Amino acid sequence: MSLPKKFYDNIYQIVKKIPFGRVTSYGAIAKALGSKGSARIIGFAMNKSHHIPDIPAHRVVNRIGVLTGKHHFKSIKEMESRLNQEGIKVINNKIQNFQKHFWDPISELTEFN
């Protein structure tokens, strides 16, 4: 409550806006926040979001579509399993046609506003 982390809060806002069957990258979110250099911070924020049920972290992967954060999930299989449920094919921990499923917050939201 007091002193809300604007950066982290912004990240959660965007991640929660990711539509079903879509994925995005840490760099895309970071850039949407105006700090493309803080792509790593996005992952950090995800760790803090572990107690937040509305954070589809499984829809957030790195720029190449690899499920880098799956190991941080309750179950490693859960991340790729959830993506499969959304119609996203994950082979070798990498999203197939990643660019096709890629959801750019800047293009869709035109700034998180």
Next chain:
DNA sequence: CGGCTGACGATGA
């Protein structure tokens, strides 16, 4: 207050 961490990204070889 100083330094390390980290679910990344870009660039160079």
Next chain:
DNA sequence: GTCATCGCCAGCC
């Protein structure tokens, strides 16, 4: 195309 290294920048110890 792949592999290695540097840079980023907020949070945390």
